[in-house]
Structure formats: structure tokens, C-alpha cells
Amino acid sequence: MKMTVMNVVRRRLLIPAAATAAALGLTTLTACSSDSVAAGNTDKFDVVASFYPMAFLAEQIGGKHVNVTSLTEPGQEPHDLEISAKQTAALQESDAVLYLKGLQPSVDEAVAQSDLKTEIDAATLTSMEEHGTEVGGHAAEHDDEHGEEESGKDPHIWLDPVKYAEVAKGVGAAFEKADPDHADTYKTNTEALVEKLGALNDQFVNGLKNTGTKVFITTHAAFGYLAERYGLTEEAISGLDPESEPSAARVKELEKMAKADGVTTVFYETLVSDKTAKTIAADANLRTDVLDPIEGITEKSRGKDYFSVQEANLEALRTALGAK
Secondary structure (H helix, E strand, O other): OOOOHHOOOOOOOOHHHHHHHOOOOOEEEEOOOOOOOOOOOOOEEEEOOOOOOHHHHHHHHHHHEEEEOOOOOHHHHHHHHOOOOOHHHHHHHHHHEEEEOOOHHHHHHHHHEEEEEEEEEHHHHHHHHOOEEEEOOOOHHHHHHOOOOOOOEEOOOOOOOOOOOOOOOHHHHHHHHHHHHHHHHHHHHHHHHHHHHHHHHHHHHHOOOOOOOOEEOOOOOOOOHHHHHOEEEEEEEOOOOOOOOOOOOHHHHHHHHHHOOOOEEEEOOOOOHHHHHHHHHHOOOOEEEEEOOOOOOOOOOOOOOHHHHHHHOOOOOOOOOOOO
């Protein structure tokens, strides 16, 4: 039976109480707007985005013609989002919502209860797969040996530039249909964004072509699509849940695999505790580094937007994998 990733696990909030209070309001992303601007009833095409990767698409494609607000605060782990009554009301007043069904249950529920004419579900704009604790490379062989792994629909499609470009094309087409007065701008901006994502894909292809190893370890299975795209194998410590404690058998297996496959680094992410990653790395005499799933941009991010953080991810992978 197929199941949605976020139905498997609900993560605890990783932001302080003060930030939680701030999260009750919608975050305005457009530079020309003030913090007090509501999600709807502006003189622009009002788009509510569920979290950063969706908001980034809306801004890049919509440009000056859209007013984009995000339901998720910068620095908040998006899977934990609980929508307030204020946010639900603001959603109703917008012209469109852009979200990724299955990632944030509270968003899915709010959208289902809304009567918006334009509801854009990114999950329908590209193909999605079921991923377990190991993805890519010799994963199938290991699955046969160890039995069926914890799996579910992997929502992290934006970490694969090719899939993200497919989503961008769908979003652009939806904007054109919903706001025909500015269709030409949306079409032009979409084409430019897709071209830029294509260039990013080329960077990854060339940057990861010749490496000493193809295996990397992460805290949880966020980079499955990226691994498959570029011929790598992602080994996740905790599968779908980045905060669960791995079993002693899993830790031993990872240490054995790291030695056999020449793994040098255990990756962790900015919005989740690095404790487990550092413990395993210390026991196996490995380094640690950040591989950012780009679920939000904060002062800890290695870049100011999707593209710069992805380039930082590429450099981190090149170093860890011994790129030539």
C-alpha cells in the first residue's frame, strides 16, 4: 500500500517559541511589499505558497506581477507547519495557492477546504517515486538482502533540477491560464528559469562525472532524486525521519559500508539536529558537512537563494566524493 511520506512521521518544531508566534502570520516574500501586506486583495496576482521551493518558483515566474506569501516562516521545518485560522482566511482571499501535496498535512487540509479557482499541486507536475533509506546505485541489491525498507512517496523533487524544471513549466502554464493579462511575462520568465535550471543540471553532471566514490551518507533520505539523476547512491541514517535514532545494526552497517565504499563524510542539514550525524562520523572516523535540502533560506544557509545553495551542495558533494 502506498503512503505519503509525511503520513509516516510528523516532526517536532525546531524553532523557538518566539518564532512560533511569528509563524502565525503569513511571510511576505516580495521585496516591494511590507510585512503587513495580506495574502489577498492586492492589485497583483496574489499567490500563497506552502514553503520556500514553491515560493521561489512563484516569484521567479511571476516577477513584478505577483504578490507571493509563504505559509512557512524562514527557519521553520516545513513538515511541522500547523496553519492558523488567520492563515486559512488569508488563503481564501488569494488568487492561487502553490503547494506540494503530501509534504505538509495542514496545508493539504486547508486547500481541500478552500474554494480557490487556481490550486496548483506541484506533485502532479512531475513523476514521484517511493524511496527508502538507500537510493540509487546498488540500492536494489541491498534491498534484496535486507528486506523491504521503510518507503513512501518522496516529496523532495525540487532537489533534482530536472524535476524542478518540470514543475516550473507546469506552474508557468497555470499562471498564464489564471492571469491571462500577463501571460507573455509568465511564459518568458518560465523559459528563463527552465534554462537556468538546465545550466544547473549541466553543472551537476560535469561536476560529479569523475569521483572517487559514488556513495554518500545523509541524516535522512532527502536526496534520492538527486542521487538517481547523477548516478550516486544515497545512504540515509534514519530513512524518512531525520530525528529518529538509528538502530545499532544500522550504524554498524553504515560504518562497514563507509569503509568499503570509500565514504569520507556524513552530511547533516541546517534545520535538523546534527547530533546523530556527528556521533556516527566520530565513531567511524569520518568528517561531517552540510548538504542542504533547501526547505527554507536562513542566515545559516550557504547562499541567498535556491541556485546559490544548490551550487554549495554541489561543491560539498564534490569534496566528499573526491571529484577529479
